[in-house]
Amino acid sequence: MHSGSFSGAVYGFVRSSTSQPGSSRRGGGRSRGRGRSGSQRWPSVNQNFNNQRLVDVSENFDELEITEDDGSNINTKENSAINFDAYEDIPVEVTGSHIPPPVNTFTEIDLGQGLNDNIQRCKYVKPTPVQKHAIPIAVAGRDLMACAQTGSGKTAAFCFPIICGVLRNRFQTAGSGRGRSRMAYPSALILSPTRELSCQIHEEAQKFAYNTGVKIVVAYGGAPIVQQFRNLEKGVDILVATPGRLVDMIERARVSLGMIKYLALDEADRMLDMGFEPQIRKIVQQMDMPPPGERQTMLFSATFPLEIQRLASDFLSDYIFLTVGRVGSSTDLIAIIML
Numbered sequence: 001m002h003s004g005s006f007s008g009a010v011y012g013f014v015r016s017s018t019s020q021p022g023s024s025r026r027g028g029g030r031s032r033g034r035g036r037s038g039s040q041r042w043p044s045v046n047q048n049f050n051n052q053r054l055v056d057v058s059e060n061f062d063e064l065e066i067t068e069d070d071g072s073n074i075n076t077k078e079n080s081a082i083n084f085d086a087y088e089d090i091p092v093e094v095t096g097s098h099i100p101p102p103v104n105t106f107t108e109i110d111l112g113q114g115l116n117d118n119i120q121r122c123k124y125v126k127p128t129p130v131q132k133h134a135i136p137i138a139v140a141g142r143d144l145m146a147c148a149q150t151g152s153g154k155t156a157a158f159c160f161p162i163i164c165g166v167l168r169n170r171f172q173t174a175g176s177g178r179g180r181s182r183m184a185y186p187s188a189l190i191l192s193p194t195r196e197l198s199c200q201i202h203e204e205a206q207k208f209a210y211n212t213g214v215k216i217v218v219a220y221g222g223a224p225i226v227q228q229f230r231n232l233e234k235g236v237d238i239l240v241a242t243p244g245r246l247v248d249m250i251e252r253a254r255v256s257l258g259m260i261k262y263l264a265l266d267e268a269d270r271m272l273d274m275g276f277e278p279q280i281r282k283i284v285q286q287m288d289m290p291p292p293g294e295r296q297t298m299l300f301s302a303t304f305p306l307e308i309q310r311l312a313s314d315f316l317s318d319y320i321f322l323t324v325g326r327v328g329s330s331t332d333l334i335a336i337i338m339l
């Protein structure tokens with residue numbers, strides 16, 4: 001059982017003053033804050049919408065060195081998109097059975113050399129609170145319901161375990177399903193509400209997976225589907241998609257979810273606000289996706305209204321419930337849910 005008494009300090013993450021203009025993806029003007037100083041190296045995500053040219057991380061990452069860092073400069077400009085000083089008072093609640101302990105450094109978790117190198121390239125020295133808890137939980141193979149605000153570092157929290165898992169499975173399975181047919185068989189699916197968020201997740205995930213051989217493809221509506229099919233044909237391990245476009249691709253028999261081992265839903269409350277629940281349920285429950293227990297599912301949401309609680313109980317299996325900071329709307333909170 002989970003208690004819904006989410007009180008405490010106001011969420012303490014702040015945006016870097018170096019955030020890219022135009023990166024806001026919410027009507028309310030909330031910015032995603034992909035703004036560490038190094039991000040000026042990356043092409044604007046908006047470029048992708050027009051010319052379909054996906055970001056080539058290698059063009060940029062080769063310039064970045066892997067540097068040993070003792071964590072003493074975590075508030076320097078290099079990685080100050082997040083104000084780590086604001087962490088101290090952030091309330092964290094974790095409930096569920098056999099909860100893996102949180103970590104204080106990324107190196108405490110066995111993420112593999114390739115991912116560790118890329119974490120250093122990204123200048124992520126210290127995990128954010130959601131990363132401290134969510135990464136060990138997910139790497140242990142557990143399902144997770146996480147309530148955390150935008151800008152808290154959720155992208156890495158679900159990408160690191162997924163990339164790590166895909167790499168581990170490489171040794172056991174044939175990989176990205178290439179060569180079978182024109183049907184793509186991703187082993188991980190990340191659902192997000194908007195094309196902007198999907199592109200941002202894709203861009204981050206490419207950095208994290210740089211040089212590992214893990215193939216990440218993004219699919220979103222409002223852009224020609226043909227180019228996205230071509231990207232899928234080159235092979236895909238991790239598919240980042242908006243719900244409507246993914247349903248379209250599945251119905252055209254170009255994507256199968258039959259090999260999915262990892263499912264992450266980012267900003268689940270936002271997806272429901274946008275009316276995506278039928279598409280999400282179709283994707284997760286009515287296609288060929290393995291059922292809860294046979295896949296690993298991570299559900300991220302800023303708020304925890306009844307609809308999200310229902311999704312959690314329908315999509316997750318023996319899950320761990322993590323709350324970092326104050327959950328969005330106190331009136332939406334329901335005190336108890338059953339595991």
Ligand SMILES: Nc1ncnc2c1ncn2[C@@H]1O[C@H](COP(=O)(O)OP(=O)(O)OP(=O)(O)O)[C@@H](O)[C@H]1O
Nearest residue numbers: 032034035081124126127128150151152153154155
């Ligand atoms: N451990 C870390 N160390 C340094 N910077 C980090 C760390 N984790 C995330 N960041 C940076 O902080 C910013 C916000 O992180 P991120 O975009 O992952 O948050 P998010 O919770 O996924 O946001 P959203 O809700 O908008 O999806 C990004 O610029 C990201 O690169």
